[in-house]
Amino acid sequence: MSREIGENIKRLRRTAGKSQEDLAEAAGLSVSTVQKAEQGRTVRTETLHAIARGLGVTTSKLFAADSPKPVVSDDATKRSLMPIREALMPPVGVDGVAMVPVHTPGGLAELRKGVLTTHDLYAADDFGAVARALPQLLRDSEATVALAEDDNARQQAERVRTLTLLVCGKFLTQVRQYDLAYSALTEGIRTAQSAGDRSGAAVGVIGLGWLLLRQDRFTDCYNLAVRAAEEMEPRISDTDPARVGIWGELWMRAAASAVRDNRPQEAKAARRMVARAAAGLPKEGAAFPTTWGGFGPVTASVKSVEDYLIRGDGRAEARAVLRLSERGVLRRDARKQSGNTTAVNWGRHRLDVAQAHVLLGAHQDGMEVLAAVKAAQPEWIKHQPMARRIMSDVLRTRKRTLSAEMRDMAAHLGVSG
Template sequence: MTPPAEQPRRVPIRPTRVKPGHVMWCEVPWFGREVGSMTQEIGDNIKRYRRAEGLSQEELAEKAGLSVSTVQKAEQGRGAVRTQTLHTIARGLGVTTSALFVAGPPEPVVGDDATKQSLVAIRAALMPPIGIDGVLVASVPKVGDLSALRRRVLAIHDLYRVDDYDAVARALPHLLREAEASVAQADGESARRKAERVWTMTLLVSGKYLTQVRQYDLAYAALSEAIRRAGGAGDRTIAATGVVGLCWLLLRQDRFGDCYDLAVRTAEAMEPRFSEVDPTRVSLWGELWMRAAAAAVRDNRRTEAAEARRMVARASAGMVKEEGEGTFPSVWGSFGPVTARIKAIEDCLVQGHSRADARAVLRQADRGVLRSEARKRTGNPSGASWGRHLLDVAQAHTLLGAHQDAMETLVVIKADRGEWIKHQPMARRMMADILHNRKRGLTAEMRDMAAHLGVVG
């Protein structure tokens, strides 16, 4: 096939103010983002690939499972194009999703004043001003007991796990400065190595939080520095943990090829010896392959996705329970038979958004290791992973027109992870769909959920 004349890239997305004091981001964890001003260039790429394949618009629509009007709209650049639509078109064309992306200027940023103001302290700690004589530091905090500092870092990580984002945001700036200062103030090589590890842990926690709230420039600064420091200290396990986090960030930015290559290369370097099974090492290895699989399936690289999922299954096969976030920083999140299964189910809605795909999700949602009785033996995945699985279930109900079932699932998520769900664009899209398609009046539950998510009907 003859490729387009230019290799396209991804377009940054602008933040949007939802209500005073809160900024929600218009992109989604992996699909549904609207690509605005670059639609004509994307349309040109679609047309080039379609003609290279000798397809008419009607034939492409049939292969992709889309309406002809959707293909025509995408090619003509009429309106914004969702990444999910691009993925489906790319599958019909037999190319990677990334091949349709384009390079261009970002959309104008609107309404980010509140975000800029609230992140000044974190930004200053991670990105200090640098002059010709080096970093300009106003004052260096005096660091006390390093063990106590490490406990505080882990406590902040626990706050992140329970979605107390306000507490994390308040604590991080000073914690970052203290952890960095502890390295400079360390007395002796042994103390310095310990201080470096605490500083790296602090950067990883920062990267987690900042990726979750979609502050990608700051998250990249934290994660890349953590990987460099851990690698420089010879701590390959902690460096690989940072790579898992960086791959998550790359997925969020639609950098599927970069994510896949980085995850696979690191997984190959960190492959454990199964004759000496270390659950923590296996979990980290499994996390890396999960990132590779997620990137490959989103990029229409089916052979690579199948191989990566096979490696995930291999990693989880010998595990009798979930290895949770309590082992941080040796692993990024959680991994085990339950996590591996729900991530494989997620592929159903990545590969297509048909009613058949939705039914496939619901058939598997409460079987095998996902049954509540089974999870009593294996343990539960991380709260974020389980929340994401429930969002997939709710999305499946929405695709089938079962809006009340979708609402019931969203209510379950809100009850358990009320702050987390506010940062999930997928939940807002589903709620908007429910409001738009609801034939009868809204229930009090629906109005409450819409207000919680910042969705206007």
């Protein structure tokens, strides 16, 4: 956190006529946590949400520009992703032409198949294979567009190029290379527009919304998602599940940004639209590339449950998560009928459940949930800050000796006591 954010909290608190004790009570935090935040020391984003609620302002209002803190070296990541960087962001000469190696790609169908196979590798958390495949796919898709002989061939090539860029943006966002991800996603959206592919552009906007959420750009995400959702709203007679799924995902982005930005009315309205979209899909809908991450009644429900721990991390919110995680379409028998959400969405939901257990002091229950997620998605969980926070909370609050399972999990996540 920055010194400027701490100063903003202090200024807003004094403007509201509140003492630190008043703010702590209104936010449901300890006085020491409020003091820590005002001193500019590092606190969780969820803590900033709570402080914003206590002050009656949006979370975004707490943020301000300040001198960046030194970045811990990520040279290893930079080196491992250099081929993607070179393919995605080639140097441009004075003539405006990108200086890229010449490639003679194969057929368009084969290229599209390769892109979808790479997305399957991403979904299977084989991030190394994805990183190795993307540079060639990026260059080949760019060359295919450049070599197109007529408008129809160019548009078909642009659709495959769009798909390549969106897979690239999805992977780079997951591994937290945000500037590269932004470049891939925005170029993908523009390429889809050039191809006349409004659905492809909308899927790209959903991905860009995820990136903006990762960067705490809540207002930008909300405005982007609402505008796109209004443009993509299905007609009453439109029963195309892909169109409904895109519309529902866009409203999910709007809801997620509003709840994080302490805008409860906008969040409630957006969740109503999500529920409306989910009501039109009795089963989980199509996945990428028809939609970004899939959409349906289960997806809508797990994202709604997620809101509770964003609003607060008290015992009441934790109990609500555990209660709702076993209700309605989230019951095991119900999911057999409706289908399940994606592995990523389900894994994120199970981390919410694990966190709820830990908040209630049920460390062993929380560890059992974490262990199940690790068994199903061992590589994915390493990239989840929430998993590391849960493990850190266990290490900090558990009074008994750590079990072997807890020590193994801490090592897997790179968390130390």
